[in-house]
């Protein structure tokens with residue numbers, strides 16, 4: 001049995017040639033994002049997730065990283081380094097540092113950021129009982145080229161770094177939990193870590209995966225930088241269910257078909273004004289199965305939303321986007337809550353960090369969608385309106401998110 005990792009190992013030794021000219025005088029992890037080295041964001045995340053020690057495996061321009069981070073005390077973690085030649089490959093960087101590595105540790109590449117919830121990775125690792133876990137982006141939107149195939153149980157059946165196997169879907173993004181049993185596969189020769197470890201583990205059925213629909217952000221190439229900066233610069237955002245949060249919920253199997261059927265919940269306009277004043281983005285995520293059932297059409301819904309947005313704007317609030325599911329129960333879509341599809345649509349469009357984005361709803365389906373997406377969740381009830389929740393948020397009586 002292993003303990004939950006308290007050590008992270010970051011592969012950060014390469015030349016970062018795809019990031020030239022920025023990497024001419026600094027290694028890739030020091031590429032600035034909003035004026036700060038990308039590695040700072042990773043280290044802060046690791047600290048916030050309970051990692052106590054970080055081992056950085058360096059090569060190219062190692063001293064730039066060492067001089068900046070020192071022993072890590074300014075970041076609240078203990079940082080150690082292992083330095084090998086700039087052109088060594090990652091398997092031998094790990095092999096060289098092996099005496100410094102815990103029996104169970106978290107592995108990161110230095111060029112991806114993904115809003116990890118280590119508790120969830122750890123639960124998945126424990127449940128799978130395999131010597132390795134990789135995090136994969138589900139890539140349903142074709143964001144990147146896949147290198148992984150998962151089996152029915154979510155374990156890795158193929159890991160193909162060269163992407164020659166047909167039908168590869170998921171993208172491996174590091175945030176891996178690796179054990180000494182996996183490192184036993186490290187070869188004598190110099191090769192890439194993932195090729196040396198993940199490919200054979202997958203062939204042996206000993207590699208599991210944590211699959212996520214949440215976008216990752218990268219400094220792997222210059223064209224990824226704008227989205228990464230947008231993610232790091234994001235405004236605080238609140239996602240709201242509509243019926244039962246903004247307006248009175250219609251009785252079961254009835255829908256707000258036109259503005260005459262709309263009744264504001266007390267205080268909701270004021271809550272939207274407060275959020276807007278304080279710089280929050282406000283996004284709506286709503287099931288509207290009345291469309292799928294033929295009770296109303298998309299134009300009816302648009303008309304209701306136009307009027308709703310006008311009244312909100314007149315009251316000093318603002319709605320940045322409305323996401324809705326028009327489907328019926330049996331349609332098998334990805335967007336109908338309790339599925340989290342609407343939240344992921346908002347995530348991609350606004351580069352949100354869902355783990356820091358509050359979702360406010362009024363029923364179990366909202367709670368389940370939030371849980372599936374890793375969103376913090378608050379529930380509107382008869383005793384606690386959106387205005388009450390908003391005041392708690394803005395007065396610091398509830399955790400702040402951004």
Ligand SMILES: [Zn+2]
Nearest residue numbers: 325333335336
């Ligand atoms: Zn849907």
